[in-house]
Amino acid sequence: MTLRILHHNDPDGFASAYIVYDYALGARIAESAQDICFHSMAYGMPIPAEIDYAKDSIVMVDFSLQPLSVMEAFAARIPEKQFVWIDHHKTSVDMEKESPGILATIPGVRRVNDDAGIPIAACELTWKFFRPDEDVPAGIELLGSWDTWRYVAQNNINAKYFITYCNSIDCFADSPEGQEFWSKVISSTNDPYGWLMDTVVHEGEVISRILKIENRKRILGRGFAGKFAGYSAIMTNDRGSSLMFEDYKVPPSEVDLMVSFLYSKEGFWNVSLYSTQDRIDCGAIAKRLGEAGPIPSGGGHKGAAGFQCDWPYIEKLIERKESKNVAKED
Numbered sequence: 001m002t003l004r005i006l007h008h009n010d011p012d013g014f015a016s017a018y019i020v021y022d023y024a025l026g027a028r029i030a031e032s033a034q035d036i037c038f039h040s041m042a043y044g045m046p047i048p049a050e051i052d053y054a055k056d057s058i059v060m061v062d063f064s065l066q067p068l069s070v071m072e073a074f075a076a077r078i079p080e081k082q083f084v085w086i087d088h089h090k091t092s093v094d095m096e097k098e099s100p101g102i103l104a105t106i107p108g109v110r111r112v113n114d115d116a117g118i119p120i121a122a123c124e125l126t127w128k129f130f131r132p133d134e135d136v137p138a139g140i141e142l143l144g145s146w147d148t149w150r151y152v153a154q155n156n157i158n159a160k161y162f163i164t165y166c167n168s169i170d171c172f173a174d175s176p177e178g179q180e181f182w183s184k185v186i187s188s189t190n191d192p193y194g195w196l197m198d199t200v201v202h203e204g205e206v207i208s209r210i211l212k213i214e215n216r217k218r219i220l221g222r223g224f225a226g227k228f229a230g231y232s233a234i235m236t237n238d239r240g241s242s243l244m245f246e247d248y249k250v251p252p253s254e255v256d257l258m259v260s261f262l263y264s265k266e267g268f269w270n271v272s273l274y275s276t277q278d279r280i281d282c283g284a285i286a287k288r289l290g291e292a293g294p295i296p297s298g299g300g301h302k303g304a305a306g307f308q309c310d311w312p313y314i315e316k317l318i319e320r321k322e323s324k325n326v327a328k329e330d
């Protein structure tokens with residue numbers, strides 16, 4: 001038997017995958033690390049061809065296959081009790097509702113909020129699913145706070161520093177450095193003189209200061225205001241990061257969307273949407289725009305989502321506020 005962990009390719013996905021890995025080894029579900037295989041997944045990527053549907057066990061965390069028909073076909077191929085699916089993306093919760101016969105019966109948990117109505121991340125859901133009697137580790141909570149944007153309402157700046165530190169190391173679930181990191185994260189407390197606060201959070205704060213200056217230069221150099229698919233927006237041809245937009249001359253709170261687009265090595269364009277507005281659901285917009293485009297795709301969270309397409313499609317969605325010649329004044 002091979003245990004295949006299909007996880008989203010971001011820190012929440014890496015942490016979730018590591019929690020599964022650590023649990024599987026501890027509980028002797030997998031005899032050795034060699035029996036566990038990590039598959040880092042992005043939306044739009046093909047299903048791993050190595051899967052032996054009769055023999056392998058699959059745990060899917062912080063991720064789903066899109067669209068619904070692909071996810072249903074995948075689930076239908078895996079024998080009962082060999083598939084666990086944990087996700088907190090709204091698209092997964094919606095898919096499950098549309099598929100009571102197939103998707104809703106898969107063991108695991110798909111929910112966006114906890115019992116108190118507060119957003120919860122995949123790493124936290126995964127921890128609670130596999131270790132229901134143990135408190136969620138402080139570092140996993142910081143990551144969850146970041147990944148769900150809870151940190152904004154909770155004004156939890158340490159969550160930002162935690163993710164900044166993650167982004168400064170190789171935090172993949174399947175690399176030696178990443179596994180050492182996550183193993184320390186799941187065994188650390190928020191003792192002020194302990195590793196989590198004194199190294200991770202503290203160093204993350206230092207790196208954040210440098211990044212802020214870098215981001216300011218990037219967004220002021222490449223960003224422009226206007227409309228995207230009819231929504232007021234700040235746009236940039238750059239790598240997506242919601243934080244980057246905070247230093248634009250128009251604050252994110254004054255527009256519907258923050259939009260970044262970037263050409264991928266596979267030959268399509270990745271469009272990321274972010275919003276700080278209550279009335280805007282980026283996941284729904286990404287799904288609608290993505291499915292109507294040349295590469296059916298798209299989904300994500302209310303506050304952050306994305307889809308893939310080609311460049312002509314993006315250009316049709318953009319309405320510039322400033323004409324091309326005055327844009328140079330930036």
Ligand SMILES: [Mn+2]
Pocket residue numbers: 012013062088121122147
């Ligand atoms: Mn997540």
